[in-house]
Amino acid sequence: MSWTTQDACNSGFSLIAVSNMVDVTAIVTAMSGLKAATDIAKGIFDIKSISEVQGKVIELQSVILVAQGSAMAAQSEQYSLQEKVRQLETDLAKLQSWETERDRYQLEELPPGILVYRLKPGFENGVPPHRICATCYNRGSKSLLHITDRGNGLTNGKCYSCSFEVQSGRFIEPQINRSNWMD
Numbered sequence: 001m002s003w004t005t006q007d008a009c010n011s012g013f014s015l016i017a018v019s020n021m022v023d024v025t026a027i028v029t030a031m032s033g034l035k036a037a038t039d040i041a042k043g044i045f046d047i048k049s050i051s052e053v054q055g056k057v058i059e060l061q062s063v064i065l066v067a068q069g070s071a072m073a074a075q076s077e078q079y080s081l082q083e084k085v086r087q088l089e090t091d092l093a094k095l096q097s098w099e100t101e102r103d104r105y106q107l108e109e110l111p112p113g114i115l116v117y118r119l120k121p122g123f124e125n126g127v128p129p130h131r132i133c134a135t136c137y138n139r140g141s142k143s144l145l146h147i148t149d150r151g152n153g154l155t156n157g158k159c160y161s162c163s164f165e166v167q168s169g170r171f172i173e174p175q176i177n178r179s180n181w182m183d
């Protein structure tokens with residue numbers, strides 16, 4: 001499955017929407033708890049007996065605890081949301097950077113039929129011509145194909161990221177000098 005900038009944006013928006021819903025619920029709970037606490041506190045002045053006051057104080061403490069819990073949950077949700085947004089922004093920046101980078105390369109077939117990506121002419125930006133691994137390219141990353149050996153018409157290369165090894169070219173019989181001492 002390919003992952004595009006649009007996918008990342010869509011995912012980000014739905015993530016924010018879900019997190020906001022949870023956030024709002026916690027805030028509403030905290031606010032209704034505080035309103036209930038205010039109502040209880042107002043009612044205390046109308047009570048005449050100490051035992052009733054004690055009962056109301058316990059009720060008040062309970063309501064305040066619930067409100068505090070909801071406020072902390074809302075704060076935690078907000079922190080979690082900020083972290084997710086920051087991570088998403090980082091992922092998006094990487095994706096946009098790769099989209100720019102991958103456009104510098106074009107698919108090339110090397111004999112006997114090996115597919116690699118090569119730097120397009122005019123996109124050098126000061127770097128020498130080179131080829132990169134098609135497997136890594138399709139996974140969304142750039143990895144150079146390093147030349148490990150060359151001779152008799154063949155070139156061996158390797159990608160050190162995914163261990164892909166390539167041998168391109170056509171074997172050429174080595175030229176043997178037959179003019180020897182027996183002639």
Ligand SMILES: [Zn+2]
Nearest residue numbers: 133136159162
């Ligand atoms: Zn690779």
